[in-house]
Amino acid sequence: MNRISIKLATYFIVTVLIMESLLMVYLHQTIVHSRIDEEYSQLMSKGSNHREVLEDNFSDDTMRHIVLMEYGSERRVVIADEQFNVIIRSEGETKTVDTLLNRISSQEFTEDQVIEKNWKGEDFIASLHPYKLNGEHAGYVILFQSTDTIQSLVKKLNFHFMLAGLASLIILCLVYIILSRFLTAPLIRMKEATEKLSRGDFNVKLPSQGKDELGDLSVAIQKLASDLERVKKERIEFLASISHELRTPLTYLSGYSKVAMRPELTEEDRQKYLAIIDEESIRLTELVKNLFDLAKMNETSFTVSKQAFQSMPFFSHLYKRMLPSFNIKGIQLEMKSLENFEVCADPLRLEQIVMNLLDNALKYSPTGTTTSLEIEQKNDKTVIRVTDQGIGIPKTDMENIFERLFRVEKSRSREYGGSGLGLSIVKELVEAHGGSIEVKSELGKGSQFTIMI
Numbered sequence: 001m002n003r004i005s006i007k008l009a010t011y012f013i014v015t016v017l018i019m020e021s022l023l024m025v026y027l028h029q030t031i032v033h034s035r036i037d038e039e040y041s042q043l044m045s046k047g048s049n050h051r052e053v054l055e056d057n058f059s060d061d062t063m064r065h066i067v068l069m070e071y072g073s074e075r076r077v078v079i080a081d082e083q084f085n086v087i088i089r090s091e092g093e094t095k096t097v098d099t100l101l102n103r104i105s106s107q108e109f110t111e112d113q114v115i116e117k118n119w120k121g122e123d124f125i126a127s128l129h130p131y132k133l134n135g136e137h138a139g140y141v142i143l144f145q146s147t148d149t150i151q152s153l154v155k156k157l158n159f160h161f162m163l164a165g166l167a168s169l170i171i172l173c174l175v176y177i178i179l180s181r182f183l184t185a186p187l188i189r190m191k192e193a194t195e196k197l198s199r200g201d202f203n204v205k206l207p208s209q210g211k212d213e214l215g216d217l218s219v220a221i222q223k224l225a226s227d228l229e230r231v232k233k234e235r236i237e238f239l240a241s242i243s244h245e246l247r248t249p250l251t252y253l254s255g256y257s258k259v260a261m262r263p264e265l266t267e268e269d270r271q272k273y274l275a276i277i278d279e280e281s282i283r284l285t286e287l288v289k290n291l292f293d294l295a296k297m298n299e300t301s302f303t304v305s306k307q308a309f310q311s312m313p314f315f316s317h318l319y320k321r322m323l324p325s326f327n328i329k330g331i332q333l334e335m336k337s338l339e340n341f342e343v344c345a346d347p348l349r350l351e352q353i354v355m356n357l358l359d360n361a362l363k364y365s366p367t368g369t370t371t372s373l374e375i376e377q378k379n380d381k382t383v384i385r386v387t388d389q390g391i392g393i394p395k396t397d398m399e400n401i402f403e404r405l406f407r408v409e410k411s412r413s414r415e416y417g418g419s420g421l422g423l424s425i426v427k428e429l430v431e432a433h434g435g436s437i438e439v440k441s442e443l444g445k446g447s448q449f450t451i452m453i
């Protein structure tokens with residue numbers, strides 16, 4: 001389940017624990033050693049004081065005085081001759097003192113030194129101070145210090161360090177809870193959201209996460225969900241429109257072919273119906289071709305292979321091909337091209353672009369108007385302008401006309417036909433050439449499409 005948070009918390013806790021343990025051991029050792037060093041140096045300075053007093057005034061009284069001075073303290077003092085025979089000693093436990101004296105009795109010492117350092121294992125630490133009389137080595141002052149204080153200090157320290165360790169563990173646990181709530185919980189929510197998306201359920205609601213990376217990710221997933229939902233909606237609409245578009249000419253075709261088959265029909269009427277059938281089948285073929293083009297462009301398999309060709313022959317040929325349709329509808333088609341120049345484009349695609357624009361001009365212009373096709377060269381670019389005196393496009397629809405399947409008003413499309421695909425194909429083709437398309441239009445007066453390639 002909560003795998004990310006467990007992983008994160010484990011890494012975090014292990015790292016912090018290792019660091020903390022190292023730090024604690026270091027601190028513990030430093031405190032203990034500095035305290036013990038303090039004890040050693042105190043012992044050494046006390047011992048050397050006693051030695052100096054004894055050397056200055058060697059007498060039984062002085063020795064008693066020294067022993068008396070340590071009375072009530074944690075220290076014991078032993079004054080011995082050079083063979084370690086005890087001359088005088090403090091009262092109290094003697095076993096440990098004797099053991100130590102036995103251990104060192106065979107050695108000779110000439111300088112002050114700590115002779116028992118084992119504060120962990122022994123009841124006492126001890127220092128030894130050789131004293132001299134008349135310049136001759138005469139014996140030793142040996143000072144013992146109980147290790148009780150050090151050991152209780154170490155115990156206290158251990159207890160406090162344990163407390164600190166426990167406290168940091170509790171803090172780490174709290175951090176874990178906070179981490180899983182603020183970091184991993186949103187991640188898990190996002191993971192669940194993406195799983196929901198992959199199941200095809202796009203109704204995803206992620207709470208806003210602030211402005212950090214998690215917030216960005218959440219916004220991206222939310223956007224992905226709404227994009228997918230839009231794509232799904234568009235696909236359904238697209239398919240519905242396609243089926244509608246295919247059904248309309250097919251109904252015409254089957255209806256008119258049935259009528260055309262009637263034996264009582266005059267030859268003239270039959271020709272009329274056959275002409276309609278022909279027209280509709282051309283429209284159907286065109287539509288299927290357009291759809292195929294669009295699909296190809298989406299798959300990005302569509303490529304524009306540019307080549308250089310002369311403008312005059314190309315556009316004149318196109319003009320001649322379109323002219324009869326305009327003539328039939330009683331629309332005048334003019335071609336304005338003053339000079340011949342070199343065009344760099346994909347001729348097939350360019351033909352498709354211009355034909356689509358002329359087709360729209362023809363479709364949306366009434367009889368008796370004029371449509372013009374203007375071609376000129378500007379800054380090494382080819383500018384193609386199709387201007388009509390047709391019904392125009394409402395201002396509110398201007399931005400949408402290049403969208404797939406967009407048609408101005410349903411009633412218009414019923415009247416004029418069309419699938420709402422033409423201009424989207426034109427735009428995609430122009431952009432594939434690296435060019436641009438602009439439109440100016442006034443409702444009731446006409447439209448002008450300008451292409452720059």
Ligand code: ADP
Pocket residue numbers: 360361364388390391392393401406407408409412413417418419420421422423424446447
């Ligand atoms: P359609 O196949 O429906 O013509 P288009 O993508 O070519 O689809 O055009 C989109 C819409 O833009 C059309 O429904 C139409 O209303 C409007 N339109 C396009 N060209 C013209 C024009 N020359 N005059 C008036 N309206 C136009």
